[in-house]
Amino acid sequence: KEMLRLENLKVKVKDEVILENINLSLNEGVHVLLGPNGTGKSTLLGAIMGLSKYKVSGKIWFYNEDITELSPDQRFKKGIFLAYQLPPAVRGVRLKDILKKILNIDPKKSLPDEVYTYLRELDLDESFLEREINYGFSGGERKKSEILQLLLAKPKLAMLDEPDSGVDIDSLKLIGENLRKISKESNLLIVTHNLKILDYVNTDSVVVLLDGKYIYKDGIEIIHQIEERGYEYVRRLAYAQN
Numbered sequence: 462k463e464m465l466r467l468e469n470l471k472v473k474v475k476d477e478v479i480l481e482n483i484n485l486s487l488n489e490g491v492h493v494l495l496g497p498n499g500t501g502k503s504t505l506l507g508a509i510m511g512l513s514k515y516k517v518s519g520k521i522w523f524y525n526e527d528i529t530e531l532s533p534d535q536r537f538k539k540g541i542f543l544a545y546q547l548p549p550a551v552r553g554v555r556l557k558d559i560l561k562k563i564l565n566i567d568p569k570k571s572l573p574d575e576v577y578t579y580l581r582e583l584d585l586d587e588s589f590l591e592r593e594i595n596y597g598f599s600g601g602e603r604k605k606s607e608i609l610q611l612l613l614a615k616p617k618l619a620m621l622d623e624p625d626s627g628v629d630i631d632s633l634k635l636i637g638e639n640l641r642k643i644s645k646e647s648n649l650l651i652v653t654h655n656l657k658i659l660d661y662v663n664t665d666s667v668v669v670l671l672d673g674k675y676i677y678k679d680g681i682e683i684i685h686q687i688e689e690r691g692y693e694y695v696r697r698l699a700y701a702q703n
């Protein structure tokens with residue numbers, strides 16, 4: 462069943478064209494998005510989320526609904542969630558405030574038990590809830606805080622931008638195990654440079670983005686070829702496919 466479709470997508474940041482001619486259809490499942498540094502992977506996720514810095518033309522369909530003109534908040538309500546590569550710090554906003562917003566509960570009410578369960582599972586202290594979001598968080602803490610939000614949001618589509626970058630071995634394991642759990646209920650689109658994280662989930666397709674304009678899509682078998690032969694090899698395959 463088709464989950465996401467990008468139709469002739471073009472994305473500009475400050476008048477600079479970052480992505481163009483992007484056509485992609487993803488069925489329900491787990492997908493990994495690969496590509497060299499600076500090729501536009503974060504831009505693609507940001508455009509799907511509808512972040513205002515990305516000026517989009519073309520169309521974005523989510524379960525056959527055109528979401529191109531929706532705000533990030535409306536897309537969140539449709540079930541789309543983005544875990545950032547560099548989660549932003551926001552003065553005066555505590556983690557617990559964000560969690561209450563995600564859970565759509567009154568700011569004066571207390572958090573439900575599942576929050577404390579997830580905190581334990583992620584090896585995060587309860588005091589973490591009182592911290593201003595991402596201020597002084599370590600790399601691993603930022604990533605775990607995104608996973609915590611994701612566990613509570615239970616989105617239809619979870620996009621994770623390098624959930625494993627800057628994360629130590631033990632935290633990587635926790636993140637991987639939680640991703641496995643999340644993958645049972647949510648579709649995933651994971652950007653990574655570290656294929657270790659794919660040991661934890663059953664990946665349905667591999668999407669490679671090259672130069673902001675070529676997409677190569679294949680099954681998980683292609684991963685080993687990519688690891689061995691690099692993106693130059695994929696570039697040749699992509700030219701053949703486009």
Ligand code: ADP
Pocket residue numbers: 474475477479496497498499500501502503504505
């Ligand atoms: P990736 O995630 O694949 O590493 P990005 O989507 O972060 O790539 O960036 C793609 C391109 O867009 C890069 O060349 C980057 O320099 C450029 N870019 C990203 N943000 C901005 C910005 N705010 N202004 C100008 N160029 C940007």
Ligand code: MG
Pocket residue numbers: 497498499
């Ligand atoms: Mg990058």
Ligand code: MG
Pocket residue numbers: 502503504546622
């Ligand atoms: Mg990126």
